[in-house]
Amino acid sequence: MKKFDMNKYKIEFMEKFAIDFKKWMSPSIRDYYSLFIKNAYHNKSQLLLWVKEYAVLEDGQSVNVAQKPVQLLPEVRELFFSLQSQIGEEVHVGDWLTVSQQRIDQFADVTEDHQWLHNDVEKAKTDSPFKTTIAHGFLTLSLLPRLTDSVNPTKPLYPNAKMMVNYGLNQVRFPYPVKTGSVIRAHSRLIKVTPVKSGLEIEKEISVEIKNTRRPGCVAVSVVRVYF
Template sequence: MLIINNFEEYQSHLGKELGVSNWHKIDQEQINKFADATLDHQWIHTDKERAENEGPFKATIAHGYLTLSLIPYLWKQIADVRNIKMEINYGIESFKFGQAVVVDSEVQLKAKLMSIANLRGVTKVTIEATLVIKDQPKPAYVGNVVFLYHFI
């Protein structure tokens, strides 16, 4: 795991891959809980039998927003940003979904530091986030997440 203690340490990684998370399996229980939380019960996500018989993937698939919602959890496995008063999820930019995540797939986040700026004491970073699907040639998505850090 990458440990970052201050702006200068963060900045030294500009343009570099910061690391990869552990693999995370997305099972039907997680998909169903996400459907309940978001009120999105589209059959392609929650109806196993119908998805197997009528769906293009012959199985249920994770919601695209479920896979996006994993970013904070997986990011914490890549980098430990210390000496901060606060961290804010500031934005997401230019995300493209490349491939559906079929139920019981394992996914892994790859992170690369694309930009960093000191905005009057607030550190703004843009991280390229790529969600890799185990044994698949195309990622689930690629896009940028923006964090704000208030270092002590």
């Protein structure tokens, strides 16, 4: 009788279970799970220490529980509580901006993305389902600082801040194409404010409205850190 390799069976079973288990996870939990597996596989001797050091928040993000609570400066504390009272509210509506073919062509030159959907006006008239050229999705995304007035030196969003940096994006979708000549503007809704060392981490859901169009051209959760 062939000897049954129990250890091999356990490994194969756990690998299959891990794959199936991961499929139904939310993206945020999946990221944490992948980080856990990576640490467990590459650093087995430190696994228990790692598990002890980290905890999972309700939103699936991992945080170091050994860190001391963030001490806020008076001006940061004032802004924090002011923003907390606006959670869930629309906090900004930008000015209208026309997306011209020239702007699209310039973006194509910078990114070297000259797909005909964006740059070949004549071909788009006959072959595109939109019957015109459209803006790159990443062009619309790159316009968020301009559309949200966050790069306007005459109207700083946080006048007392020393520096404001783009920390990343949690989610991006392009529900509807921005056709050439479209007029767009951004709506910003505050969804989260978190104290960090020397400042605040601010999350906003930004929706890019296309004039006379029901669906937005872009919806993204922007994460910005403001330092004082």
